[in-house]
Amino acid sequence: MNFPSITVAAQDKGNLTAESGLNGDIHINPGNGTGTVYFEGIDLLELVKIVYSLPPIWINHSHVGFVGTFEGGREVDIPLQVKEPSGGSIKFSLVAGDLPPGIHLESDRGRIFGIAPDVDAQYSFTIRATGSRGMFEDAVFKMETIELQHCQYEPCHNGALCNETNVGKGYECVCADFYGGKDCRTDCRQSEVGISLPSKIPDAQMSAYLSHEMSNATEARLNSEEKGWCGENSNSWLQIDLGNRSKIAGVTVYGYSGQYLTESFQLSFSTDGQNFQYIKNGTSPIVFPGRSGRLYSKLEEVTTARFIRFHPYSYNAKYVPCMKVELFGCIL
Known part of the structure; x- marks a missing residue:
């Protein structure tokens, strides 16, 4: 059987009274579905739930109170264990005191984490757990850090x-x-900078001067299927921006063939991208060997730079100097 919706309303300035008999009750039942009971736009059932809801409960065996002593530089990872009676989500916030430098509060997952500061100090702070209905409960934490040699x-x-x-x-x-x-621990002479990987050296960090025809600097990646980057002559250069100051300890060049190769080259470097100087042996720029195929050359002394330029020095005069390259070093 279906029942119609019923609206009961009084006239202007009229009263509407619902009164039970002696020892009787008045029931307002929205049904078993998702119905609500409104009073001037306020959901009375939700209001009742809020009134009768309980705040979050900090679990006894959680890290409440003194959480421990941590040596400087050691990792800190403390889970916050709280039960929400309504079964909803919980948000955590710092409401008093200060966390140690380098230590953070993850508000959604409930975690204190970071690297303990390397100082002798004690810290006290209060964290609030707020339930889905706005009820909250605070807990006080204390932490000690010690300086470690x-x-x-x-x-x-x-x-x-x-x-x-x-x-x-x-x-x-x-x-x-x-x-x-x-x-x-890293031997920079054996650690590739990663010119072959756009994820490490993006295209925008590779450039060139006096390129031959339509040759692009990005063709100098070792995994390129092209001949490599080709310059017009010995005045051309290929530049790699490493993104940060780095130690350069070795270099690999690859000649595409007996015709399209750089027989020898020089390297210049810069920390600011404006002022370049050649890598030298004493007062003379070093001439590094090249050939058809792959050839690795170790630098006698480490070079600190952000920008490296490859300068073709000799090549097959019937063709143009071409090369694919890789640098070996450590990012500082």
Whole structure:
């Protein structure tokens, strides 16, 4: 049986009274579906739910109170365990105190994470857990950090110098010439910069001067199917922008064939893209060998630069100098 919708309304300035008998009740039932009961635009059922809802509950075995002592430079990852009685989502926020430098609060997933500062200090802060209905509960946390003498554990390798700091992991390594990376484990002579990969050296960071006909600088990538980048003559050059200052320790050139190749070349470098100087052996620019096929040349001394230019020096005079290239080094 279907029942019609019924609207009961009084005249202007009239009253509408619902009154039960002795010990009787008045029921307002929106049905078993998703109906609501409105009073002047307010959902009375939702209001009742809010009145009777409970705030989030911090679980007893959660990291509430003193969360621990952390050595400087060590990773911190503390989950916040809270139960929401209504089953909804929970948001976390910092409402008092300060987190240690380098430590962060993930508001959606409920996590305190980061790298502990390398100082002797104590921190106290309050985090609020807010439920889906706006109810909240606060919890106080305390954390201690201690300064650690990292260099006594010899974290730096390959003859590097270790310096204590109060930022990051608490130390820094000053690498010997041909090594790089956080702990100087990387041999820059064997680490490709990645010219072949646009994800590492985008097209916009490859340029050239006096290119032959329609030759493009990006054709100098080792995995290019073209002859490589071809210059017009020995006044031409190919430039690679590494994006950051880098240690350059080696270079590979590839000649496409016995005709389209660069028999020898020179390298110049710059840190600002404006002022270039040749890589020298004493006072004379070094002439690196090239050939048909792939050839690797190690630099006798590491060169620190952001921009590297390849200058064709000799080539088959019946043709034009062509090359594909790769650099070996470490990004600083």
